[in-house]
Amino acid sequence: MTRVLIADDEVLVRTGLRMILGTQPGIEVVAEAADGEEALRLTARHDPDVVLMDIHMPRLDGVAATERILAARPDRRVVMLTTFDLDEYVYRSLRAGACGFLLKTTPPKELAGALHAAVGGDTLLSPEITRRLIDHYTSLAPPVSAPGLTDLTARETEVLRLLARGLSNREISGELHLGEATVKTHINRIFAKLGVRDRVQAVVLAYEVGVVFPRRAARDW
The missing domain is CATH 1.10.10.10 (Winged helix-like DNA-binding domain superfamily/Winged helix DNA-binding domain)
Structure with a gap:
């Protein structure tokens, strides 16, 4: 059973993700967090296999929360949720050690499969996301x-x-x-x-x- 913590500041998104994941075999949503600070507390309390982390959240954004989670437990799996607005937060997520990205429009079966894969040690980098991210950010520095x-x-x-x-x-x-x-x-x-x-x-x-x-x-x- 893959234990998942959902961190997103939008109630509808969290509810939708919980409902979607609840129908998938081998997935259990153990907690929901509305911001990065809560994600830190609930991750420590529930010890999920993977954290599904929104990038933009109040109080503490998803990237900063990811940095702290992985500083405490480098083997923790964190998957970033994004609508794919390219900005510095996405690149920081990669550098922080997030094991990949999922679009909020990812179909249910693919979402569940991706979370299982993340727990298994795989990295979630589709060619589209890889190329668009790297094209944008690596051109900014020598x-x-x-x-x-x-x-x-x-x-x-x-x-x-x-x-x-x-x-x-x-x-x-x-x-x-x-x-x-x-x-x-x-x-x-x-x-x-x-x-x-x-x-x-x-x-x-x-x-x-x-x-x-x-x-x-x-x-x-």
């Missing part, structure tokens, strides 16, 4: 350096580029004509060498260090 980047093999760098394009393990497997188990091994080695914990951080870092570039730069697509 590339930075990263320890471990030079330790990547040519194949690992190739896999990292495909990760940054939002491809799944299966899609990378097809693109490079490798088995999915081999792709997963490459990805785990990339994470270890770059000192990142998941796909989100790997993708952000790939753009920050200049391994790949936003589409409008047209250097790597």
Whole structure:
């Protein structure tokens, strides 16, 4: 059973999400929070498997709440809810360690599947969200350096580029004509060498260090 805490300042959104998730097998909504402060308290009290966190909330926004939750428990899974208004909060969420994003219009079955996947350790980065986010934000700052980047093999760098394009393990497997188990091994080695914990951080870092570039730069697509 996947235990979920919903944090959103809109009562109708919380009620709707609870009703939707209540019809999905293997999902239990253990608490609802109306702001980031309440999300912190209820997360500590109920110990959910995953927190479904709205970005914009009063008192303490979802990004700040995510930063505090993950500072206390880095292995906690936090999925951000968004209407996809691109601003600095979305990028901060990635940097804070959120394991992905879900649109508030996500169909019920996909929503439940995404939460199960998050608890299983997967990162929720669709190609659309990956590309739009990275295109917008990484163009605002020059590339930075990263320890471990030079330790990547040519194949690992190739896999990292495909990760940054939002491809799944299966899609990378097809693109490079490798088995999915081999792709997963490459990805785990990339994470270890770059000192990142998941796909989100790997993708952000790939753009920050200049391994790949936003589409409008047209250097790597």
